[in-house]
Amino acid sequence: MNTRVSDPKNISSLNDQELLTRFSSLVEGERKMTVGVLIHLAEVDRRKLYLKAGFSSLFSYLTETFHYAGGAAYRRIQVARLIQRFPQIIVSLERGDFNLTTLSLIAPHLGEENREDLLSKIIHKSKEEVESLISSLFQIERSSQRDLIRLLPVKEMGSFENK
Numbered sequence: 001m002n003t004r005v006s007d008p009k010n011i012s013s014l015n016d017q018e019l020l021t022r023f024s025s026l027v028e029g030e031r032k033m034t035v036g037v038l039i040h041l042a043e044v045d046r047r048k049l050y051l052k053a054g055f056s057s058l059f060s061y062l063t064e065t066f067h068y069a070g071g072a073a074y075r076r077i078q079v080a081r082l083i084q085r086f087p088q089i090i091v092s093l094e095r096g097d098f099n100l101t102t103l104s105l106i107a108p109h110l111g112e113e114n115r116e117d118l119l120s121k122i123i124h125k126s127k128e129e130v131e132s133l134i135s136s137l138f139q140i141e142r143s144s145q146r147d148l149i150r151l152l153p154v155k156e157m158g159s160f161e162n163k
Contacts, residue, residue, distance in 0.1 A: 027096075035094050042080040078104035086115060097123045102130045109138055 014022065041058075044050065050061035062073035079100050083089050092098055102122050110118055118137075122130050 031094050031096055034100070035090055038076060038080045038083055038093070039090070041076055042084045045077070045080055046084065075100040075104040078107045082107050082110065086110070089119070092119070092123070101127050105130045105134060109134060 011019065011022075041062075044061075045058050050058045053061060053065070055061040055064065058077055059070075059073050062068045062076065063070060068076070079089075079093075082103060083093075089098070089103070093103070098119075102125060105127065106118055106122060121133055125133070
């Protein structure tokens with residue numbers, strides 16, 4: 001019998017243990033899939049294939065071709081570039097030690113000299129905990145962290161006049 005994982009009828013018929021086991025397996029698979037996407041994205045970035053596809057940036061390539069939301073594209077780019085520099089992060093990502101948000105927050109501050117220490121401090125930490133850590137370690141006020149995100153030009157959408 002071929003059943004879809006996403007079929008609500010199939011899911012509702014599972015007992016509690018089967019549901020939790022399947023859910024755990026799906027989360028593990030999602031992590032591995034995300035890491036696979038990041039590894040491929042890192043190589044697309046390294047080869048600058050987005051330019052060959054007619055895009056001026058990797059960000060516009062992801063948002064326009066794959067319809068990622070801006071924040072999702074930004075986080076994936078940050079982490080893909082981070083794993084180019086520190087490939088050992090891949091195993092920790094697959095394990096669930098970090099998530100895209102927390103890694104993207106520390107990416108601008110992570111260097112060879114502080115990598116082990118900083119990564120060990122953010123394992124299983126929330127976004128807010130990592131923001132607080134960054135603020136204390138790098139003397140950055142939380143309100144100014146928004147300034148670390150580069151603003152991109154907005155595409156002109158045409159006239160809004162009634163015709």
